Amino acid sequence: MEKILIVDDEVFICENLQRVLSADGYTVFITHSGEDALDIVVEEEIDLVLLDLNLGSTSGLDVLKALKDIDPELLVIIITGYGTVESAVESLKMGAYDYIKKPFKADAIHLIVRLALETQELRREVRHLKRGSEALASAMQIVGASEEMKRIYSQIQEVAKHEAATVLITGESGTGKELVAKAIHNLSPRSAKPFVEINCGSLPYNLLESELFGYEKGAFTDAKTRKIGLLEEASGGTLFLDEIGEMDMSLQVKLLRVIEDRKFRRLGNTRNIDIDVRIIAATNRDLKRAIDEKQFREDLYYRLNVFPIRLPALRERKEDIPNLLDFFIKKFSTDFKKKVKDIARPALNLFMEYPWPGNVRELKNVVERICIMTDAEVITEDVLPQEIRGSKVRREAPSGVEVPAEGLVLDDAVSRYEESIIRKALTMTDGNVAQASKLLGTARGTLRYKLDKYKIEHNDH
Numbered sequence: 001m002e003k004i005l006i007v008d009d010e011v012f013i014c015e016n017l018q019r020v021l022s023a024d025g026y027t028v029f030i031t032h033s034g035e036d037a038l039d040i041v042v043e044e045e046i047d048l049v050l051l052d053l054n055l056g057s058t059s060g061l062d063v064l065k066a067l068k069d070i071d072p073e074l075l076v077i078i079i080t081g082y083g084t085v086e087s088a089v090e091s092l093k094m095g096a097y098d099y100i101k102k103p104f105k106a107d108a109i110h111l112i113v114r115l116a117l118e119t120q121e122l123r124r125e126v127r128h129l130k131r132g133s134e135a136l137a138s139a140m141q142i143v144g145a146s147e148e149m150k151r152i153y154s155q156i157q158e159v160a161k162h163e164a165a166t167v168l169i170t171g172e173s174g175t176g177k178e179l180v181a182k183a184i185h186n187l188s189p190r191s192a193k194p195f196v197e198i199n200c201g202s203l204p205y206n207l208l209e210s211e212l213f214g215y216e217k218g219a220f221t222d223a224k225t226r227k228i229g230l231l232e233e234a235s236g237g238t239l240f241l242d243e244i245g246e247m248d249m250s251l252q253v254k255l256l257r258v259i260e261d262r263k264f265r266r267l268g269n270t271r272n273i274d275i276d277v278r279i280i281a282a283t284n285r286d287l288k289r290a291i292d293e294k295q296f297r298e299d300l301y302y303r304l305n306v307f308p309i310r311l312p313a314l315r316e317r318k319e320d321i322p323n324l325l326d327f328f329i330k331k332f333s334t335d336f337k338k339k340v341k342d343i344a345r346p347a348l349n350l351f352m353e354y355p356w357p358g359n360v361r362e363l364k365n366v367v368e369r370i371c372i373m374t375d376a377e378v379i380t381e382d383v384l385p386q387e388i389r390g391s392k393v394r395r396e397a398p399s400g401v402e403v404p405a406e407g408l409v410l411d412d413a414v415s416r417y418e419e420s421i422i423r424k425a426l427t428m429t430d431g432n433v434a435q436a437s438k439l440l441g442t443a444r445g446t447l448r449y450k451l452d453k454y455k456i457e458h459n460d461h
Contacts, residue, residue, distance in 0.1 A: 005049045049076045064091055064094055076097060078100070098112060146319050152309065168280075172313050195240065201246030340378075431458045
């Protein structure tokens with residue numbers, strides 16, 4: 001039930017308002033002091049404040065400003081006498097929701113309080129619906145009909161039914177972990193509530209902690225106002241922790257406690273806040289190896305890994321590439337108002353042969369780049385990036401190699417062919433080892449070793 005704070009130095013006014021609002025089922029707090037009002041708002045998570053403009057020696061406008069500094073989203077209704085309507089109007093400019101004039105009737109109080117709280121709830125629902133629609137649109141980009149993807153779809157549908165189960169999504173970078181997390185949320189009973197996400201590898205420890213848990217005004221030097229953390233913002237919905245493997249060990253302990261106890265504290269506060277949130281985590285790291293290397297907590301791993309989903313690399317489901325190409329061609333052709341409709345067979349063959357180290361994200365970026373640059377209706381080989389065209393080098397068979405009647409040494413023949421292929425790749429990349437290693441689908445260190453082995457000159461970028 002909503003909590004309402006009445007701030008007025010007239011005891012009679014406070015008691016009447018408390019009686020009227022308590023009858024409506026609200027939890028009502030009373031204070032005659034602006035300073036005490038600030039403490040109550042910090043401690044009690046107040047939804048609405050009824051604030052008198054004249055608090056003896058204290059200005060209600062000063063109290064309003066201080067309340068808004070603590071919580072900019074806090075609803076405040078000003079109580080004013082006939083002679084202070086101008087001040088009431090000034091309070092609206094400072095962020096007050098509305099004002100009421102003394103003397104007031106119970107019916108008027110019932111109405112203005114109900115409208116204020118309904119307005120707040122509508123604002124929250126609009127934010128949730130906006131997030132939900134954006135998440136649903138993104139989730140629709142999960143494309144593929146391979147057996148691997150059918151398995152993923154089945155897992156998404158199953159875990160979505162169990163709205164409290166934590167999920168750990170693993171897979172290489174670019175495989176679509178975020179899209180799967182959004183799909184789970186959108187198919188779950190939590191879909192009308194927020195989907196909140198954060199990349200644990202993009203923020204240092206202190207910033208990530210304050211983003212997750214929030215903080216009170218004055219909790220640290222730069223804490224000028226209260227901040228609602230993502231755990232609280234996601235309450236009722238889903239919190240997606242991307243790149244969980246990069247989270248600091250100290251913060252892992254706090255996250256484990258949140259998952260176990262379903263409560264947390266804002267920084268600078270001593271009161272626990274209960275939450276109802278599903279945790280979905282994702283990583284491209286091998287967490288079991290990270291546990292062995294003392295970089296990830298084993299107890300947190302098992303708490304997150306209640307329902308594991310592993311996403312295959314694109315090279316493991318190449319039969320999905322034509323469908324992905326069709327999807328992205330239609331999308332970017334429409335976005336950029338181009339005429340691109342299809343891809344020629346030779347170009348498609350190159351897409352199929354390329355190893356896609358960046359997975360679906362890389363394929364998407366390549367199609368986007370092509371649609372920006374070309375005005376043709378059909379994508380042909382000549383508009384493909386160099387790294388894609390170069391994949392032909394890897395699939396050309398050594399047709400000129402023959403087995404002589406007297407026989408040959410297989411290892412020597414393979415080495416000669418390997419050297420020939422490496423030289424071709426370096427020629428295509430102007431001697432750039434990094435690019436050549438991508439063309440050949442091999443690690444840069446491995447390629448350097450072979451360059452030294454065959455005494456091939458190169459530019460080691």
